[in-house]
Amino acid sequence: MHSRREFIHRLAISTAGIPFLSSKFPFFDDRPLRVAIMGLGGYGTRVGEAMQSCRRAKLVGVISGTPSKIKAWQEKYNIPDKNCYNYENFDNIKENTDIDAVYVITPNALHHDHVIRAAKAGKHVICEKPMALNAKEGQDMVNACREANVKLLVGYRMHFEPKTLEIVRMRKEGEFGKILFFQGLSGFKIGDPNQWRLDKDLAGGGSLMDIGIYAINGARYMVGEEPVWVTAQETKTDPQKFKDGVDETIQFQMGFPSGAVASCLSTYNMNNLDRFFLNGEKGFAELQPSTGYGPIEGKTHIGPLTQPHKTHQTVQMDEMAGIILDGHKAIVPVDGVEGLKDLQIIDAIYEACRSGQKVSLQA
Structure with a gap:
């Protein structure tokens, strides 16, 4: 009789050429895109709630200037202290290996700075639209993400x-x-x-x-x-x-x-x-x-x-997880x-x- 380890090894070899298994069998599920939401206002709240139904994206962190909002989100979504930041200290997210991406949902004028800081911290960035105040700012953001080798996506649900x-x-x-x-x-x-x-x-x-x-x-x-x-x-x-x-x-x-x-x-x-x-x-x-x-x-x-x-924000976040983690291409671009x-x-x-x-x- 073969051992369990031998069985798993042989199964892995026999299925190595079948990439579609991950979408059909739960024990082959890919890891989720781990997201911190920046800006916990009305739309940020909508996104956070929608993400609870996501298959590939997971809410794991928050960034806010309002301590009471951070506390409420921690309690609602079981977010640990180490994944909570404010606008002054969120550059420290660079050291946090539990967060893959930052979703910037702050007022338009803040997008430029917040996106560039997140990129410099080595995190992929999703930014609400409009991406910036003008094309010059937008180009700065595109350049910063390219230089940091992170993806920049826009919330085109x-x-x-x-x-x-x-x-x-x-x-x-x-x-x-x-x-x-x-x-x-x-x-x-x-x-x-x-x-x-x-x-x-x-x-x-x-x-x-x-x-x-x-x-x-x-x-x-x-x-x-x-x-x-x-x-x-x-x-x-x-x-x-x-x-x-x-x-x-x-x-x-x-x-x-x-x-x-x-x-x-x-x-x-x-x-x-x-x-x-x-x-x-x-x-x-x-x-x-x-x-x-x-x-x-x-x-x-x-x-x-x-x-x-289907809830737009749930679909958006799952699709964006595929773009960031798997290199998927959107039918209509969102970069x-x-x-x-x-x-x-x-x-x-x-x-x-x-x-x-x-x-x-x-x-």
């Missing part, structure tokens, strides 16, 4: 959403024919006038930086091209709430190399705006709601989209270069608002 990906698949396979037009409507009536999203120093702008980026990014993955020009017009009806440098409503247009055009709206002063529409010579696709937390609803010229809803492209367009839209002129985008 819609890039993993099933109905969205079905439209991308149909477009790639030519089912809409030549793409002619995209419309993206993104907005809501914002509440508390004292929140950081209405503080230019922290937000870097207004609705465009928060909700309009969905229409920018959506136009790019729906049309399947990079825009070559933008025009834009800003409207402000409440200068008390939306002070200088904080945009209330921006309408913007983009042109693509094929001749397709996009017409988009970003606003903090209207509800019922969460719609994408893609039109081609052979058919169309519509999502409404298109970017909310779900469920996303949609249809195309051949009928309703019926892909099941720092993708985030940088959106920032370049945002810069151009603000310039078009200031100048009233069409702004060309470098290829």
Whole structure:
């Protein structure tokens, strides 16, 4: 009779050429991506809760400037003291081998510094969108992560959403024919006038930086091209709430190399705006709601989209674990270069608002 050790050894040899076993048998599961969340506000809380259902990503640490929040998260998620940091001492995470990646979910103006510090500490970084305040900052962050040999990903949860990906698949396979037009409507009536999203120093702008980026990014993955020009017009009806440098409503247009055009709206002063529409010579696709937390609803010229809803942040974190740990490639990219492209367009839209002129985008 063979010993148990001999049996395991022979089993390992016999299955060495079958890489798919890890996804089918629980005792072959790969280790999880161990994540520390930086910024324990509303969205950080949503991500933390969603991660409890992840298969490949695990919440193991927190970074916050509020001791009471750290304590509450420790109790809720069983996080040890050694994995808890504040904004002053989190560079010490470099010595912590229990943490693989930092998810930066702080106000926009802090992303640049926080991402670069995490990269210098040798940790992979996931950063909420917009990745930075402008393209120059974004390029700094991409460079820092490259130099540190860590991955930089951006929290584009819609890039993993099933109905969205079905439209991308149909477009790639030519089912809409030549793409002619995209419309993206993104907005809501914002509440508390004292929140950081209405503080230019922290937000870097207004609705465009928060909700309009969905229409920018959506136009790019729906049309399947990079825009070559933008025009834009800003409207402000409440200068008390939306002070200088904080945009209330921006309408913007983009042109693509094929001749397709996009017409988009970003606003903090209207509800019922969460719609994408893609039109081609052979058919169309519509999502409404298109970017909310779900469920996303949609249809195309051949009928309703019926892909099941899954919690976006759970799917995102599992997929990002595969990208970081296994080198998987996302169908729609979520890396720092993708985030940088959106920032370049945002810069151009603000310039078009200031100048009233069409702004060309470098290829």
